[in-house]
Amino acid sequence: MKDLQLQQILNSIRPVSKDYLERAQRKLDNLTKPRGSLGRLEELARRYAAIREDLSPSVKRKVIFTFAGDHGVVEEGVSAYPGQVTVQMVLNMLAGGAAVNVLAAHAGAEVVVVDIGVNHDFEPAGGLVVRKVGYGTRNFTKGPAMTRDEALRAIWTGIDLAEEYAKGGMDIAGTGEMGIGNTTPSSAILSVLTGLPAEAVTGRGTGIDDQVLRVKTAVIERAITVNRPDPDDPLDVLAKVGGFEIGGIAGLIIGCAARRIPVVVDGFISTAGALIATRMNPAIDEYLFYAHLSSEAGHRQTLERMGQRPILALDMRLGEGTGAALALSVIEASVKIMNEMATFESAGVDAAL
Amino acid sequence: MKDLQLQQILNSIRPVSKDYLERAQRKLDNLTKPRGSLGRLEELARRYAAIREDLSPSVKRKVIFTFAGDHGVVEEGVSAYPGQVTVQMVLNMLAGGAAVNVLAAHAGAEVVVVDIGVNHDFEPAGGLVVRKVGYGTRNFTKGPAMTRDEALRAIWTGIDLAEEYAKGGMDIAGTGEMGIGNTTPSSAILSVLTGLPAEAVTGRGTGIDDQVLRVKTAVIERAITVNRPDPDDPLDVLAKVGGFEIGGIAGLIIGCAARRIPVVVDGFISTAGALIATRMNPAIDEYLFYAHLSSEAGHRQTLERMGQRPILALDMRLGEGTGAALALSVIEASVKIMNEMATFESAGVDAAL
Numbered sequence: 061m062k063d064l065q066l067q068q069i070l071n072s073i074r075p076v077s078k079d080y081l082e083r084a085q086r087k088l089d090n091l092t093k094p095r096g097s098l099g100r101l102e103e104l105a106r107r108y109a110a111i112r113e114d115l116s117p118s119v120k121r122k123v124i125f126t127f128a129g130d131h132g133v134v135e136e137g138v139s140a141y142p143g144q145v146t147v148q149m150v151l152n153m154l155a156g157g158a159a160v161n162v163l164a165a166h167a168g169a170e171v172v173v174v175d176i177g178v179n180h181d182f183e184p185a186g187g188l189v190v191r192k193v194g195y196g197t198r199n200f201t202k203g204p205a206m207t208r209d210e211a212l213r214a215i216w217t218g219i220d221l222a223e224e225y226a227k228g229g230m231d232i233a234g235t236g237e238m239g240i241g242n243t244t245p246s247s248a249i250l251s252v253l254t255g256l257p258a259e260a261v262t263g264r265g266t267g268i269d270d271q272v273l274r275v276k277t278a279v280i281e282r283a284i285t286v287n288r289p290d291p292d293d294p295l296d297v298l299a300k301v302g303g304f305e306i307g308g309i310a311g312l313i314i315g316c317a318a319r320r321i322p323v324v325v326d327g328f329i330s331t332a333g334a335l336i337a338t339r340m341n342p343a344i345d346e347y348l349f350y351a352h353l354s355s356e357a358g359h360r361q362t363l364e365r366m367g368q369r370p371i372l373a374l375d376m377r378l379g380e381g382t383g384a385a386l387a388l389s390v391i392e393a394s395v396k397i398m399n400e401m402a403t404f405e406s407a408g409v410d411a412a413l
Numbered sequence: 414m415k416d417l418q419l420q421q422i423l424n425s426i427r428p429v430s431k432d433y434l435e436r437a438q439r440k441l442d443n444l445t446k447p448r449g450s451l452g453r454l455e456e457l458a459r460r461y462a463a464i465r466e467d468l469s470p471s472v473k474r475k476v477i478f479t480f481a482g483d484h485g486v487v488e489e490g491v492s493a494y495p496g497q498v499t500v501q502m503v504l505n506m507l508a509g510g511a512a513v514n515v516l517a518a519h520a521g522a523e524v525v526v527v528d529i530g531v532n533h534d535f536e537p538a539g540g541l542v543v544r545k546v547g548y549g550t551r552n553f554t555k556g557p558a559m560t561r562d563e564a565l566r567a568i569w570t571g572i573d574l575a576e577e578y579a580k581g582g583m584d585i586a587g588t589g590e591m592g593i594g595n596t597t598p599s600s601a602i603l604s605v606l607t608g609l610p611a612e613a614v615t616g617r618g619t620g621i622d623d624q625v626l627r628v629k630t631a632v633i634e635r636a637i638t639v640n641r642p643d644p645d646d647p648l649d650v651l652a653k654v655g656g657f658e659i660g661g662i663a664g665l666i667i668g669c670a671a672r673r674i675p676v677v678v679d680g681f682i683s684t685a686g687a688l689i690a691t692r693m694n695p696a697i698d699e700y701l702f703y704a705h706l707s708s709e710a711g712h713r714q715t716l717e718r719m720g721q722r723p724i725l726a727l728d729m730r731l732g733e734g735t736g737a738a739l740a741l742s743v744i745e746a747s748v749k750i751m752n753e754m755a756t757f758e759s760a761g762v763d764a765a766l
Contacts, residue, residue, distance in 0.1 A: 373726065
């Protein structure tokens with residue numbers, strides 16, 4: 061049932077309007093600057109306008125969704141931090157003390173923390189949405205991380221949030237996550253879906269040493285061997301070697317694309333979510349803005365293989381939505397260029413000879 | 414006299430405090446994130462704090478100085494635009510319709526347009542500062558662009574503005590420029606001071622074609638042959654093959670460094686100004702933040718030779734201070750991280766094992 065509905069929403073996603081892309085570029089070409097001289101800002105503004113099908117699009121309500129979940133695989137010793145840090149960091153975010161809070165505020169964006177699978181029951185709090193699919197995934201070196209039904213529920217959590225906030229006037233969404241251990245499922249997903257060896261897409265996450273990196277890589281290889289995820293079935297990959305928050309991100313992306321809302325994809329873990337979504341329907345790709353090149357090993361190779369060029373490259377590797385927040389601000393700047401600059405005619409400036 | 418005073422102010426510039434750099438990093442290391450995980454944001458915040466000698470530095474008053482000047486060399490046909498566009502674009506900036514206005518407003522920065530050498534007398538206007546050194550430089554294929562005294566006056570214009578705005582509470586400055594033809598003197602300066610051949614540092618500016626590019630490169634080579642600027646005397650280089658606005662930028666940088674105010678260096682033309690300043694005193698380098706990698710040919714090679722890695726790379730090539738405005742916002746974000754994030758202790762988060 062949920063499976064069928066997912067197919068329906070995926071089928072409803074249309075390619076971004078070529079007509080609007082052209083009209084947006086014409087508008088940009090009439091502004092008082094040499095043609096194309098704002099480079100990628102023009103590309104961002106053009107695509108934003110085309111997604112929204114509006115040549116003076118609004119970029120007011122910006123929301124970063126930070127999906128939080130725990131990971132059974134942490135018991136294999138793949139992270140520099142103990143599992144309870146997921147809970148502590150969610151509380152830190154709700155108190156406004158995390159990096160994503162600071163950077164989102166700087167960008168004028170809200171942060172919505174979604175408990176999609178933390179191993180803890182939080183008290184109700186402003187900015188917290190509880191949509192638990194479970195209390196953490198299972199250790200996927202011993203079997204699937206979650207059931208196919210749980211994977212579907214994680215995706216629907218994201219879709220439902222997109223619908224809800226779209227109704228509330230959201231102009232653009234950013235993805236983010238918190239979950240100790242979650243670079244491990246991300247590397248597993250990226251390895252399966254891109255065909256790159258685990259080694260090439262496994263990095264130091266929060267800062268593990270060489271020895272732990274070897275353990276982590278071996279854990280990922282084992283998970284893939286044990287579970288045999290089907291690369292042609294993204295939902296199977298998510299269920300077997302994924303995480304709840306990664307499913308939430310994939311769902312948010314699908315829901316936003318269906319509503320023609322641009323999405324800023326944060327970093328390494330969010331890219332895993334984005335790849336699941338775009339493998340379900342490649343038309344989704346045009347709705348996404350890849351925020352930054354993470355310094356997590358494998359992000360560069362993955363993005364290259366996906367044909368994506370991120371907006372920023374600041375050697376960040378924190379997640380949470382921090383890269384999305386910074387990139388949001390650049391996208392907003394690009395849209396303001398389109399909306400607020402004078403034209404050659406209105407300013408009485410001679411165009412190029 | 415002005416020569417001696419310049420030497421005095423250059424001598425007054427101290428290296429950025431190593432002690433503050435270390436203390437700033439210690440502060441960053443206590444925030445609720447894996448060490449170093451904010452990458453270049455940490456580098457920016459650390460250096461900003463050390464320049465200001467303040468571990469909770471203010472980044473409130475941000476000012477972009479857009480120096481405008483004309484260039485006699487335009488009569489050689491080196492630009493896609495006619496010379497009068499300098500005047501038109503200054504008026505556009507004063508009316509708030511240029512790209513720099515939009516991007517500076519987005520970053521919460523003021524734009525100060527400095528008429529340092531436009532071939533026109535402007536009516537008084539808000540946001541315009543008239544500090545004319547002349548009505549455009551002379552055609553430097555036939556002799557020096559300006560006298561040594563004019564070059565000094567251009568530099569002092571920038572120094573005086575830095576002093577003035579420092580007294581007014583400026584926290585950080587950005588450089589910018591407007592001047593049809595001004596990539597030509599910039600390429601000439603960069604060629605002389607880096608030793609790179611003219612060809613390697615000459616690009617298409619506002620968008621010239623292959624034929625004009627050949628003319629432009631030949632013009633630059635001729636200017637260097639005719640004037641024989643002394644690479645060991647940056648003031649001589651500025652006078653012979655420079656521009657008034659480039660001198661203004663160099664002066665602003667010197668004045669800000671003397672006042673311990675960080676400066677965001679915009680793009681290609683501003684880099685020429687920065688190179689003049691840092692050749693006068695290499696300690697100035699640490700006070701500068703290179704905003705972005707321009708798509709102007711030669712910027713990459715120049716920055717590499719200078720050992721600089723810019724903050725952004727968005728294929729922009731507009732000038733005005735547009736890159737500085739965007740980078741300002743990233744720097745401000747980095748300082749907010751330092752000032753506003755919770756510490757492991759205050760948030761009750763377990764640090765890494």
